[in-house]
Every structure is written in C-alpha cells, then in structure tokens.
Amino acid sequence: MVQESGKAAAPAAIAAGPSREEVMAVLAELEDAVADHIAWAQRWHRSAVCKLAPPRDVVSENAHYLCRFGAWLDLHQEDPIIGQNAFRTLDELHRTMHDNARWLAQRAWQDDRVPAEEYDALIDKINAFNSQVRRLEKAFRAALSDLDPLTGVRNRQTMMAELEREHERAVRTRQPCALVIADIDHFKQVNDRLGHRAGDRVLAEIAIFFQSHLRPYDSVFRYGGEEFLFCLPGTDSFQARPVIDRLRQNLSETTINLDDTRNVRLSCSFGVAAIERETSLATILEHADKALYAAKAGGRNRVMLWEDLAVGQAPRSASS
Template sequence: MRAQDLLSELDLAVQEHFAWLKAWHRALLCGPPEGVVSLSSAASDLGRFGTWFLRNQHSGLVNQPAVRSIARLHEELRERARALAARAVDGASLPDAEYDAFMDAASGFVMQVRRLERAFTAAFSDVDPLTGVLNRHAMYRELERERARAVRMGRPCALAIADLDHFKAVNDCHGHAAGDRVLAAAAELFASGLRAYDSVYRYGGEEFLFCLPEAPLDVARQILERILSSLSARAIPLAEGAELTITCSFGVAEITPDATLEETLARADQALYAAKREGRARVCTWPMTGEPRTAAS
C-alpha cells in the first residue's frame, strides 16, 4: 500500500464511522428497534477501519502499539453498540453511564485516528509517494549517519547508484503512466532483494541509491548482481495486458575515511557511467579503469 492510499483509507474510515454513528442514532431514536440491532450486528461489526486493520495489521507502519490501541478502541465501540442495541430492543431505558461510555469510545476513536493520520503524514514526508521507498531528503540524513558509523567503527559500507536502462524509451513508447508502473515495480523488487539492514532510496528520476552496511565491494557486487538478475527476469505488467522487461546499471563505491559523503557518491556515479559505457545491465565498482566520465542516457 502506498502512502497516499493508506492515508486515504484512514480518512474514509473516519467518514464511514460518522455515517455509521449517525445511522445508529437515527435507528435508536426513530426506530424501528431492529434497525439499531442490524447496525450493531456482527455482519457490520468490522466497519471500514476494522477491515483495513485486519488487512494491514502485520505491515511495518500498522504493526505498532498506537495502531493496535485504536483497533482495541474500535472493537470496544462496536461491543458497546451491541449492548445498547440489545437494551433498546427489549424496551429498556439506556443507562447514562453505558451511553456515555459508548460516546466516549466513539469520539476517542476519531481523535486517535486523526492523531495517527498526523503521525503517518510526518513519517511519509520522507517517503517517495510513487515508489514507496525513502526519498532524497531522508537519504542524506541517513547516509551521513551511516558514514559516521562506518568510519568510527572501521567497518565496510558500500553505496550504489542504480539507473534504469533506456528508461526514456519506456516513457516515449509506452507513456508516462507506464513509466510510473516500471518505477514502482523496480522499487518493490529492489526493496525485496535487500538484506534486513540495507536501504534503498529514490535518488531522482529513474535513479535509486542503495546503502549496504557491512558490505565490502565484493559482497555489494554479489547483492546487486542478484537484484539485477531478478529485475531482468521479471515481466512488468502494463495497460491492456502488455508486459515489459527492463534492466538497470549499477555503480558502486565504498565509504572511506578520506572521502566525504559527496565524494563517495561522486565515485559511485563515475562507476555507474562506466557500467553504461560498457553496455549497461551490469555492476561496476570504483575505482575502475577506462575513460573519464561522459554523459550517457
């Protein structure tokens, strides 16, 4: 699920909640009593939020205490609705305390969802909306931290720049919507092919940057060649049943104490252009031999 989709689901969940609460009160006050039972029954128990939570409860952003707390509150709200509905059908008056507790749960649910939306919005400010990976803003902050760690501890760390080969032709021949699908599919494959402590970022356009801690150049090459093999073997679905396969080129440089982050990225960039000069769909590392950097598309 992309960032915008998740936020949209939360907003729709609140809208559905208000519509359900309004219908529940109308049935309670205007009758018939069976209407409030129907609105409180197991068939409508989950609601939009409950369905969304069950579908996404194991994903990283959802699988956290704050979200589980909202899910419990939502469950409590529906349970209180059922209890009040049962009293209404029996013709009994509703106890003030039980109704107040129900309304507290109803308003508390909305307040906590809105708070969660604000937290997600803050988190997603670092996420590229198209691909779902971290953006350039987050990249520089995290790379500086990783460089400091690698230098301080004397541990290897490789940075790699990936460029999707012939991406301009994808846009020219298939349209920008197809280009967006290719970018999103490539980002998904990149992320799934990394180790748990590796990171991938949208570097700009069709370029992605990889941070590979504890990876000297030979290990980084193995990781990236495996990703390249998976990418080139994957058929990316386009509109109307069409499919497309792509490759990418990688340039890799290792963080060293004598080079700033910008210098290390420049080295990786030089290696990337070497990979393109040599025919694309390959991994090149810095330092390398060959001609100085020239522009390649």
C-alpha cells in the same frame, strides 16, 4: 540494450513493501472510518435519547464487524501494514467502543436513566478511537509525502535525511555500509521509441523489482531521472558486489510488461561505494557516481566499485 517484444509475458509475483497505492487505500479507509463512526454515534444517541429500539449495528454481538471499517480490518488482518502495533491498538479500541455502546444502548432502551459515568466512559472510548485514527492518518500522510509518486519508493529528500543517519550510525558503530547508484541502460531509447508512458511504466516496474530482490532492511530511493540509490547496511563494498551482480543479472533476464501487446528487457549499470569514517556523505556519493560512470563507459550492464576504480581495475561485466 533495450530488447522489445510484441508478446506480453505473464507477470511474475513480486513481494515488495507497501506501494503508494496501498498507502493511499489505507489512508482512504481511515478517513472514511471517522465519518462512518460519527454517523454510527448519531444512531446510537437517537435510540438512547428518543427511547427507540437500538439499530442492529449498535446492539449486535458482532457490531464491530458490521461497520465497514471493522469488516475491512478483519479482511486485511494478515496484511503487513495492518499487522503493525498501531493497527492492533486501533482494532482493540474499535472492539471496546462497540462493546460498550452495545451494552449501554440496551440499558438505555430498558431503563429510564443511564448513569452519567457510564455514558462518559463510552464517550472516552469514542474519543480514543477517533484520536488513534487521526494519529494513523497523520503518519500515513507523512509516509505518502516521503514517496516518489511515480515509483512508490522513497524520494530524494527523504533519502538525504536517511543517509545522514546511516552515515552517522556507521561511523559511530564502525559497522560497514555500502551505497549503490543504479542507472537504467539506454533508458532514453524507451522514451524515444515507446513513449513517456512506457518509460514511466519501466521506472515503476524496476522500482518494484529492486524492492523485491533486496533484503528487507535495505533501502531503495529514487535518486533522480532513471537513477535509483540503494543503502545496504552491514555490508561493505566487496560484500555488496556479488549481491548487486546477482541483481544485475536477474534484471537483465526479466521481461517488463508495458501493456497487453508490448514488453521490454532492460539492463542496469551500478556504482558502489562504502561509507568511510573520514569521508563525508557528499564525497561518498561522488565516489558511487564516478564508479557508475565507469561502469557505463565500460559497456553498461556492469557493477563497478569505487575501490576498483581507485586502483584501475576493469568494470565487472555480465561475463566476468
């Protein structure tokens, strides 16, 4: 049931994976880094060729911090995205490039001639930096295309490829894996009563809630409409039940802020099915969907296992 209130609650701190906005912000910084360093290299060449005093952002001991990209890297060095090995490599290339440029700019200013091999070494470092930026740009664009633009979780196209890999791994290693389909109860009421913008906000906030309340190695996908799918590796259906039941209960007690004056409380129904050796992925998804349908038919705000449905057990409710 949708519960609407007129007073907005204080937003809770949520630790989730990188959002679509965060990925886009990183991509923008990478794109600007190339343009900024082209301009920086031009200033370096002008001072070296024209025998002018090198600019401060070339010869300073902290030149790698004086450019916007270096300052951004330093500011965000504790961020999970920037802590990845690819960014540490980029940071090292960035520092080395600036160090080499500083030393060579000072030599060009003081001497009549710069050795060709030293100039070539600097150009190699500039090219290596630009190449690493381009590789990261490509990776982040690919990641962006894998994300659902509204919720920031991975989209259905990505989901199917990921589930095929997980199905193959579970069958090969005989390790358990549970798939869960979640459906927001009475979501149509949100759109009808509060408008589609409020509905979009609900979808985005619930996606964040799911990401922050599942394990780091669990996956969350936008399955379609108001449905999400979870992949829980190393977990069978019966192990998944208490995990998803806690998730269900926590969500039903969570207030979602729509704007400064309105908030809502919602619940979800869940259908759970395990990956089995002799069962195709399509059939397993059907099992989870049928379990979800039974949970909805049983009164909503419930967790239903396919195994329970197969033996005629009642859906698990908030009070059970």
